[in-house]
Amino acid sequence: MSQQPRVLLTGGAGYIGSHTAVALIEAGYAPVLVDDFSNSSPAVLKRLEQLTGQPVVCERGDVQDRPWVEGLLRRHACQATIHLAGFKAVGESVAQPLKYYRNNVGGLISVMQAMQAVDCRAIVFSSSATVYGDPASVPIDETFACAPESPYAHSKLVCEQMLAAQAKAQADWRVGVLRYFNPVGAHPSGQIGEDPGGVPNNLMPYIAQVAVGQREKLQVFGNDYPTPDGTGVRDYLHVTDLALGHVAAVKRLLQCPGSFTVNLGTGAGTSVLGVLRAFERASGRSVPFEFVPRRAGDVAQYFADASLAASVLGWRASHGIEAMCRDAWHWQQRNPLGYAGEVAHELRGSGEKSRLGSFSDAI
Ligand code: UD1
Numbered sequence: 001m002s003q004q005p006r007v008l009l010t011g012g013a014g015y016i017g018s019h020t021a022v023a024l025i026e027a028g029y030a031p032v033l034v035d036d037f038s039n040s041s042p043a044v045l046k047r048l049e050q051l052t053g054q055p056v057v058c059e060r061g062d063v064q065d066r067p068w069v070e071g072l073l074r075r076h077a078c079q080a081t082i083h084l085a086g087f088k089a090v091g092e093s094v095a096q097p098l099k100y101y102r103n104n105v106g107g108l109i110s111v112m113q114a115m116q117a118v119d120c121r122a123i124v125f126s127s128s129a130t131v132y133g134d135p136a137s138v139p140i141d142e143t144f145a146c147a148p149e150s151p152y153a154h155s156k157l158v159c160e161q162m163l164a165a166q167a168k169a170q171a172d173w174r175v176g177v178l179r180y181f182n183p184v185g186a187h188p189s190g191q192i193g194e195d196p197g198g199v200p201n202n203l204m205p206y207i208a209q210v211a212v213g214q215r216e217k218l219q220v221f222g223n224d225y226p227t228p229d230g231t232g233v234r235d236y237l238h239v240t241d242l243a244l245g246h247v248a249a250v251k252r253l254l255q256c257p258g259s260f261t262v263n264l265g266t267g268a269g270t271s272v273l274g275v276l277r278a279f280e281r282a283s284g285r286s287v288p289f290e291f292v293p294r295r296a297g298d299v300a301q302y303f304a305d306a307s308l309a310a311s312v313l314g315w316r317a318s319h320g321i322e323a324m325c326r327d328a329w330h331w332q333q334r335n336p337l338g339y340a341g342e343v344a345h346e347l348r349g350s351g352e353k354s355r356l357g358s359f360s361d362a363i
Contacts, residue, residue, distance in 0.1 A: 011035060101155055139303050185331075
């Protein structure tokens, strides 16, 4: 264990964090998960232990608590941080922008200050392709101008700029910015997956809930876009491929000086109807839908030029839309209520506590 590089993984119990934790452990890293469980469930931790066959270290707290983060980095002797903790609902960010700036920007400042204090200088940052706004053309490469259209998107861009300023000011900092396209799907085991609270905002979890019978039909937002079938086109990316992108990024930062910003996507676009049909094939269920007007803020087409990630990180997505739908369906069927209903992992239960290592509660 002591030989494995320790990596602080903020937001480690979330959708992307949990899949990244598995990928890190499988690649020989020792992630130290941090989460405040504001948008995740402690039940995921037991699943992670079952999946990896290893104890999972998770600390509960808020990354805005800088002294606490500093203490964690010291105690676990972390060599790098993967910072995923953040809010991500576009609509909510429009209604409550300060909440987004405070948590997303404030959280990163706290983490970077803590890293600075303990001489930890490598950080992978979870950004989003949403920083590009409405692109002039597709595919989108990293030279495209950034024009964020929501406080959420802007908070991500501010974070990127802060990281760049720090890397410029202090040459020993190593920063890897990952601009995700649309992460979907679940671990093929069906043990971990996306568990959106309430009505899903995003397409794939909504379709999955219709297919399993929890919702009546999908509303397709717009069928008059200038795309082959009139519905919006996106670059869906299997979450296990995304997780491997984080492993490639942290590996590169630990091995080589320098910083990078890369898109993580497949490079292929799929329309809303294309996803729906693929999901029907994967599930054997029909997914009723109706066309409704466009959703405010949506763009017609959004997909990546993913070649820079291939050359900088040696990373390429390997799963297509069929596998994404198959695994999303497997997760949904096995966990129709997500992690809810499962006996919550006992954070302070005697037997489980020791298996979870140092599980502290800083809130
Ligand atoms: C959204 C966010 C983006 C975030 C991403 C994470 C917005 C404007 N953007 O992207 O910032 O990084 O999620 O995955 O919210 N659709 C329907 N019916 C639905 C839901 C979606 O037709 O019930 C359509 C949308 O119009 C779009 C496509 O499905 O064409 C994908 O939508 P969604 O999953 O919400 O992702 P994005 O809007 O691309």
